[in-house]
Amino acid sequence: MSGAVSIRMVAARAGCSIATVSRVINGTAQTSDAVRERVEEAISALEYRPSEIGRSLKTRKTRTIGIVVPSFTNPVFASSIAGVEEVARAHGRTVLLSATEYHAEREEEIIETLLAKQVEGLVLTVADADNSRALDRLDAARVPYVLLYNQPARTNRLAVSVDNIAGAKELLGQLIALGHSRIAFVAGRFRTSDRSLLRYQGCVEAMREAGLPDPEVLEVDYAGDQPEEPDALAAQLRELRSPTALFCPNDLLALAVIAASRSIGMKVPADVSVAGFDGISIGKMIEPSLATINQPTRAMGVRAMELLQALCQADPVEPGVRLLQHQFRPGGSIAAAPVEGNGGT
Amino acid sequence: MSGAVSIRMVAARAGCSIATVSRVINGTAQTSDAVRERVEEAISALEYRPSEIGRSLKTRKTRTIGIVVPSFTNPVFASSIAGVEEVARAHGRTVLLSATEYHAEREEEIIETLLAKQVEGLVLTVADADNSRALDRLDAARVPYVLLYNQPARTNRLAVSVDNIAGAKELLGQLIALGHSRIAFVAGRFRTSDRSLLRYQGCVEAMREAGLPDPEVLEVDYAGDQPEEPDALAAQLRELRSPTALFCPNDLLALAVIAASRSIGMKVPADVSVAGFDGISIGKMIEPSLATINQPTRAMGVRAMELLQALCQADPVEPGVRLLQHQFRPGGSIAAAPVEGNGGT
DNA sequence: TCGCTTTATGAAAACGTTTTCATTTAGTTT
DNA sequence: AAACTAAATGAAAACGTTTTCATAAAGCGA
Numbered sequence: 007m008s009g010a011v012s013i014r015m016v017a018a019r020a021g022c023s024i025a026t027v028s029r030v031i032n033g034t035a036q037t038s039d040a041v042r043e044r045v046e047e048a049i050s051a052l053e054y055r056p057s058e059i060g061r062s063l064k065t066r067k068t069r070t071i072g073i074v075v076p077s078f079t080n081p082v083f084a085s086s087i088a089g090v091e092e093v094a095r096a097h098g099r100t101v102l103l104s105a106t107e108y109h110a111e112r113e114e115e116i117i118e119t120l121l122a123k124q125v126e127g128l129v130l131t132v133a134d135a136d137n138s139r140a141l142d143r144l145d146a147a148r149v150p151y152v153l154l155y156n157q158p159a160r161t162n163r164l165a166v167s168v169d170n171i172a173g174a175k176e177l178l179g180q181l182i183a184l185g186h187s188r189i190a191f192v193a194g195r196f197r198t199s200d201r202s203l204l205r206y207q208g209c210v211e212a213m214r215e216a217g218l219p220d221p222e223v224l225e226v227d228y229a230g231d232q233p234e235e236p237d238a239l240a241a242q243l244r245e246l247r248s249p250t251a252l253f254c255p256n257d258l259l260a261l262a263v264i265a266a267s268r269s270i271g272m273k274v275p276a277d278v279s280v281a282g283f284d285g286i287s288i289g290k291m292i293e294p295s296l297a298t299i300n301q302p303t304r305a306m307g308v309r310a311m312e313l314l315q316a317l318c319q320a321d322p323v324e325p326g327v328r329l330l331q332h333q334f335r336p337g338g339s340i341a342a343a344p345v346e347g348n349g350g351t
Numbered sequence: 352m353s354g355a356v357s358i359r360m361v362a363a364r365a366g367c368s369i370a371t372v373s374r375v376i377n378g379t380a381q382t383s384d385a386v387r388e389r390v391e392e393a394i395s396a397l398e399y400r401p402s403e404i405g406r407s408l409k410t411r412k413t414r415t416i417g418i419v420v421p422s423f424t425n426p427v428f429a430s431s432i433a434g435v436e437e438v439a440r441a442h443g444r445t446v447l448l449s450a451t452e453y454h455a456e457r458e459e460e461i462i463e464t465l466l467a468k469q470v471e472g473l474v475l476t477v478a479d480a481d482n483s484r485a486l487d488r489l490d491a492a493r494v495p496y497v498l499l500y501n502q503p504a505r506t507n508r509l510a511v512s513v514d515n516i517a518g519a520k521e522l523l524g525q526l527i528a529l530g531h532s533r534i535a536f537v538a539g540r541f542r543t544s545d546r547s548l549l550r551y552q553g554c555v556e557a558m559r560e561a562g563l564p565d566p567e568v569l570e571v572d573y574a575g576d577q578p579e580e581p582d583a584l585a586a587q588l589r590e591l592r593s594p595t596a597l598f599c600p601n602d603l604l605a606l607a608v609i610a611a612s613r614s615i616g617m618k619v620p621a622d623v624s625v626a627g628f629d630g631i632s633i634g635k636m637i638e639p640s641l642a643t644i645n646q647p648t649r650a651m652g653v654r655a656m657e658l659l660q661a662l663c664q665a666d667p668v669e670p671g672v673r674l675l676q677h678q679f680r681p682g683g684s685i686a687a688a689p690v691e692g693n694g695g696t
Numbered sequence: 697t698c699g700c701t702t703t704a705t706g707a708a709a710a711c712g713t714t715t716t717c718a719t720t721t722a723g724t725t726t
Numbered sequence: 727a728a729a730c731t732a733a734a735t736g737a738a739a740a741c742g743t744t745t746t747c748a749t750a751a752a753g754c755g756a
Contacts, residue, residue, distance in 0.1 A: 012741085012742055012743085013742065013743065014742080022705075022706085023705065023706045023707075024706090024742090024743080024744095025705075025706060025707080025708095025744080025745080026704085026705060026706075028743070028744060028745085029704095029705090029744095032744080034744085034745085035703095035704085035705095035745095036703070036704070037704070037705085038703090038704060038705090041704085041705085053491070055463070055466060055467050056467065056742080056743075057467070057469060057741090057742055057743070058467045058468045058469060058743095059404060059407050059408050059413065059468075059469050059741085059742070059743085060408060060711095060741075060742030060743035060744085061742075061743050061744075062404050062711090062743085063404050063405060063408050063710090063711045063712065063713090063741090063742075063743065063744095064710070064711050064742080064743045064744045064745080065711085065743080065744065066711075068404065070447075070468075073448075077433070078423070078429045078430070078432050078433045078436070079426060079429045079430045079433055081424060081426070081429075084423045084424045084426075084429045085423070085424045087423050087448075088422070088423045088424055088450060091423070091448065091449065091450055095449070100447055100449075100464060100465075100468060101447065101448050101449070102415075102445055102446065102447055102448075103418075103432075103436065103446050103447075103448040104436065104440070104445075104446070105433060105436060118400070119445060120445075121400060122400050122401065122402070122403045123403045123404075123415075123445060124402060124403060124404050146398070261633060261636045261637070262636060264636065265635070265636035265637075265638075268638060288606060288633055290610070291606045291607060291609065291610035292606070292610075292637045292638070293610075293613060293637070293638060357711085357712055357713085358712065358713065359712080367735075367736085368735065368736045368737075369712090369713080369714095369736090370714080370715080370735075370736060370737080370738095371734085371735060371736075373713070373714060373715085374714095374734095374735090377714080379714085379715085380715095380733095380734085380735095381733070381734070382734070382735085383733090383734060383735090386734085386735085401712080401713070402711090402712055402713070403713095404711085404712070404713085405711075405712025405713035405714085405741095406712075406713050406714075407713085407741090408711090408712075408713065408714095408740090408741045408742065408743090409712080409713045409714045409715080409740070409741050410713080410714065410741085411741075
């Protein structure tokens with residue numbers, strides 16, 4: 007046990023009271039040189055490290071924050087987590103991590119655990135920020151939190167996101183400019199994710215504004231990160247009424263869709279264009295590179311944690327969504343729509 | 352604050368002592384139906400949740416474990432973390448997460464923080480498991496830990512890994528069978544990673560056994576996950592003495608190398624074969640798919656946490672490395688070596 | 697040298713639990 | 727009905743800190 011040596015032992019060895027030891031450690035009051043040296047000697051001799059538990063109990067500050075995301079293995083979340091953790095560490099904070107694995111009901115359970123651990127605040131991505139019992143619970147407990155990727159509409163919750171509708175519209179604009187009119191929206195259970203829904207909405211708006219029919223929607227059995235079976239996805243793609251472009255609300259799915267298309271003989275982008283949303287870095291390395299909407303994922307994590315830090319130290323922070331800049335990232339996965347081939351030249 | 356309501360308030364409302372409340376909560380002793388109901392009423396009315404801090408202080412158990420990895424954004428670590436977290440949660444444990452960002456000196460600092468937080472154990476990947484002050488510190492503090500991905504040779508530390516040498520040899524065997532003889536080992540600061548070093552060693556052994564010269568080694572400025580600049584990598588690749596195959600000790604680097612090769616007009620695999628190590632799932636989706644050695648990353652995380660759990664409850668666990676099964680994953684990124692073209696047919 | 701202020705220190709309470717020990721109450725046996 | 731056992735409960739200590747309050751020592755101007 008690391009906690010075998012307590013402040014009393016240090017005090018005993020240094021021949022002073024525990025109060026003095028505490029003062030030496032925290033520099034919270036002046037101490038004589040003599041006693042300070044004795045205390046420091048005792049500390050290093052005994053290899054004493056103050057217990058954060060004892061400290062937290064007294065100060066009611068755990069210097070710990072919680073992170074809750076749907077999944078670690080999606081690079082989007084992984085990179086935000088890295089950003090959050092970096093800032094948290096810079097503020098002397100530690101990070102408690104949990105994944106919901108895309109189960110909304112786990113959100114509450116996890117929140118309950120983290121509250122019991124007395125986290126001072128949270129950065130989290132929930133399924134639906136406008137309608138979340140987990141967030142209600144946090145509000146009730148008056149524990150500060152910052153949403154990440156969620157873009158709440160009705161509620162006035164603090165969040166860091168990109169403009170999902172605008173991003174989707176921008177991407178669709180590119181597809182439409184390339185002559186695509188039969189565009190399908192391919193998503194995995196997107197109705198359970200507020201941001202996917204917004205991306206769908208942007209997609210619809212872009213098409214209506216261009217005078218095109220609403221996109222065909224394909225909801226695939228693609229839960230989180232790992233494709234269930236590539237063949238299953240390919241089979242589902244076959245059901246589509248030969249769209250010329252596919253828009254996926256996240257990059258990981260787009261990669262799976264590209265692979266599945268290939269497996270059924272559809273060349274990307276010659277036969278079908280595929281675009282994603284997120285901007286994962288691997289998208290740039292592959293061939294064809296993935297056209298997508300880039301989100302500053304790490305910066306979003308950084309920003310979220312900075313806001314949370316402000317909340318934790320009771321700095322004034324106005325609620326609402328902070329929209330960070332997204333940008334269209336061109337890629338070889340989209341190309342001009344093939345000319346209609348039924349008839350002739 | 353969630354901690355505003357304490358056990359005393361519950362006791363006051365229920366008209367009993369705090370001891371009884373504790374007994375009701377933990378079911379640690381029998382209570383009369385009458386008092387139990389009153390206590391339960393009080394708990395739900397006050398929305399009382401026991402403080403893990405107070406509890407930890409008394410029981411000296413935090414039910415928390417630490418995870419330390421070089422990076423979150425490498426899918427290999429992300430997926431192990433998911434496995435660790437899953438098992439930890441199943442045992443009612445919470446996970447404290449930190450990344451070293453590949454800075455070995457941060458390991459100690461992080462360990463110190465986690466020890467202060469009184470983690471009951473750790474799952475971690477260090478730079479060099481045979482020579483780590485961070486691990487020495489853990490040994491001294493008698494805090495149990497399980498290494499992940501590290502494959503210590505000299506020390507007798509508990510670890511979960513694949514057989515890195517055998518894996519690399521197996522992969523090289525495939526390349527050699529395809530007729531490659533000029534194979535380069537392309538790594539990023541691999542001397543600071545014990546596993547990369549082992550993979551290098553496997554590479555050398557395979558070539559010697561085949562009567563081939565030692566591989567050319569290229570150490571690139573590829574720190575962690577994000578490629579510094581694709582052009583820089585491409586420029587470095589140009590320095591190589593036209594090898595027919597490149598072996599990268601991790602998949603992320605292999606993807607970057609493929610992209611860089613493409614950018615300087617080298618077709619993969621026509622002009623040069625590229626292979627990786629890790630088995631990240633994206634490698635299967637891209638074209639050409641990445642030939643690599645697959646590691647059961649999530650299962651490794653699961654296994655590591657299971658071992659840690661055993662250690663934490665003082666079950667007998669024999670030290671040493673647990674080697675999980677790796678396997679060669681074929682891919683389109685490697686092909687037969689081009690026939691020597693200097694001279695003619 | 698006296699009284700004053702400043703400085704260094706210690707005793708003890710407090711934070712929210714669990715748990716031991718003693719005590720009361722109820723239940724059982726004769 | 728007495729004596730005993732079993733069950734339910736409470737008082738209080740303990741865990742490792744920080745911090746308030748009081749006190750002792752020291753410095754200092756007169």
